[in-house]
Amino acid sequence: MHMLKIENLNAGYDDLKVLFDVNFEMNEGEIVALVGSNGAGKTTLLRIITGALPIKTGKVEWYGKDLTKIPPYKQAEMGIAHIPQGRGILGTLSIKDNLFMGTYNKRTKTKRADLLAKTLDTFPILKTRLHHLAGTLSGGQQQMLAIGRAMMMEPKLLILDEPSLGLAPIIVNEVFEILQTLKGQGVSMLLIEQNLVKALELASRGYVLETGRVELQGESGELLKNPAIRKAYLGI
């Protein structure tokens, strides 16, 4: 059974239709990239998955269960962690409180101390600032905190929306190195990125979204070789 399966999905905002007959699936342990230009519908698709936006027609299933019927706050318990665009840290809470919120769900609450120790090992920068407000961190550190907090949820699926957005190139490399480490630990990821090369290097498969439709899909290597993609996204 697929972990996440989307069938003939149509969705949008009021009268504006954004997604047209989207089909998508991913399995446990996979890393899938969702790429496409601005306004292609990537974030809308993500809002559907996280339950922030209702669907018009189609199916969204999590291990065969209808995800649209489950209240969004239960997703953390089910193992879906989501790092939204702009990182989604809680700036008015301390770094420690942000990390603790990762274990608000009952599933990982009992493992809080272990998970905190593990997370601080991965992100030593956070260790020295546990009691500072998260809003005082730099953009790169905030992204680390967001990933750290998501890891405290021990997710079955980690959804990242543009993790490289607004970060200096050197920090982007750091973020992707960390994602590579998580990949080694077997974390499934759905990665939404405009940085196509980086995204497809990390992911095993990719979907290319264009004006609300899945234009192309396939193995990362093949997509990178695809002449249409090279022309549209890489300018070569």
Add this chain to the structure above:
Amino acid sequence: MVQVILNGLMIGGVYSLIAVGLTMVHGVMKIVNFAQGDFLMVGMYATLLLYGLLTPGAAPYVLILPVAVIMFLFGLMVFRTTIYKVIGKGDSNYILLTLGLSYLLQNIAQLIFGPDYRSLAVSNDLKFASISLADNFISVPRLVAFGAALILVILMSFFLNKTDIGRAMRATAEDRTIATGLGVNTKVIYILAFGLGTVFAGISGLLLTPIFFVYPLAGAPFSSIAMTVIVLGGLGNIKGAMVGGIIIGLVESFVSGYVNLEMAKVAIDLVLLLVLMFKPFGLFGKGARKA
């Protein structure tokens, strides 16, 4: 001089308690409850009614728990029937709703209890009890009110900072969507925040019954004072509400002691104006709202 400061501190503590309830509701669901003072009045009448069951002359403080429970249920009912529908629907909606609620509660109280000024039949031993402190006197009912208010406010900050639900409440206050993604059922958090705000108003009412008269409009002055306190301290800021309450208590006490009672109200607003001139977001406000 010392006497004036003591008086100010005592009443300031109660102002803090009312304001903390108000600012918490605002912090979490961005609603300013214009009926907060009338919730206090409801708490006063609840105390008055329950007091009839006690032995005559007893101290009303044993009623804190039952009044808290009644007020929480009352808050829950108000939330489910009205407040829930206006969350996130723009400012004018909640202003009209809670102002309407304020008039409704005042008139229901008048309908049931009449417009008479009532007071608790507390024994005079308690009512006029005081502790002397180097030529100054602290009235015991006021000291108890101050102490209880302070304890509740401290418990509240502990709850917000050190417990999972408190953290979830602060997370919801900052960003409802992110809190939801972390597994917080924000609807429950809203109910809890509103319920606690109501409980704080009700307990303030109880603490004030041995000191003030109980009548349908008894809460109105506290509504406007609490409003001033939370703006002075910085909207949505618990620490701001605490400190703001004490400041307003002191200002009121000084001006009514050295000038006159009527000028005290003017002075409070003057202080607010001055603070906002230099700190437009209030003493502890950072421009961003938080619980």
